[in-house]
Amino acid sequence: MGDQSARIDSTGEQETSSTRPEPIRDAFGISNSFLCSEDQDLWSQLHPSNATIGTQKELESLKKKLKEDYNMKDQLWKLLKRFLAGPNQKNIIDEGFLSVHGFIAVTKWFGSFKKMGNTCYCLQQVDNLMRKGGVKRGKSFVSWFAGFITNDKANEYLCKEKCGTFLVRFSESLCSEGGFCVAVKLKEDEVLQYQIKGNYQQACNGQRYNAKLRLISKEAQDIGPCTNIVELVHELRCGVGDIEGEFETICPDLPLNATFQGYN
Known part of the structure; x- marks a missing residue:
């Protein structure tokens, strides 16, 4: 029998457990604990299966949603993407993987993705860092x-x-x-x-x-x-x-x- 954990990635190629990046629990030292229900809902929209590691599709979906909902600038996304990748996670930046641990860690440093007026706490704080x-x-x-x-x-x-x-x-x-x-x-x-x-x-x-x-x-x-x-x-x-x-x-x-x- 074939590898039961194999799936098709965003390029149409078969992706097995050996090619997917490992969850980055050790890099961040955190568990899957969302700050609020809005963040958990957002992650569920990005990855309905609630897996800890997504593909480039989820990362691009997050970028699209933040741009549509909050008019996020491309340059702000460039920095946020690096924060989402975490320490020693070059493959996530280069290949477009999105980790739930990186997602949660960013909210702990800069706040929730919960809507606040025409922006959200997280983007507001990253924007503030880039400006000041x-x-x-x-x-x-x-x-x-x-x-x-x-x-x-x-x-x-x-x-x-x-x-x-x-x-x-x-x-x-x-x-x-x-x-x-x-x-x-x-x-x-x-x-x-x-x-x-x-x-x-x-x-x-x-x-x-x-x-x-x-x-x-x-x-x-x-x-x-x-x-x-x-x-x-x-x-x-x-x-x-x-x-x-x-x-x-x-x-x-x-x-x-x-x-x-x-x-x-």
């Missing part, structure tokens, strides 16, 4: 957001920069909680990494998104709560609080900078 998550330098936009890089990679970026240089990334240890990490070069041989935690379960309960993010410091009072990551970084750069480190210079040449260029 950095500074203009000449004709270029330099963002402090590095996306999916590891602790070691953050140190590698910062060790060659001057003191006071910083970046923000998704937290490896807090992926399941929608957490972030900010890294700052303190001394020539020292980089500090601060965890940023929030309340993703209640972030979309009001008329405005409010993740209640806090930067956790063992030596000083926490920074926050802030409604989103852009607001928290703004407070850090303004010198709010008494934590160690000067957040003066955005780390250059981060991997997402090209995606941010020209967005307005």
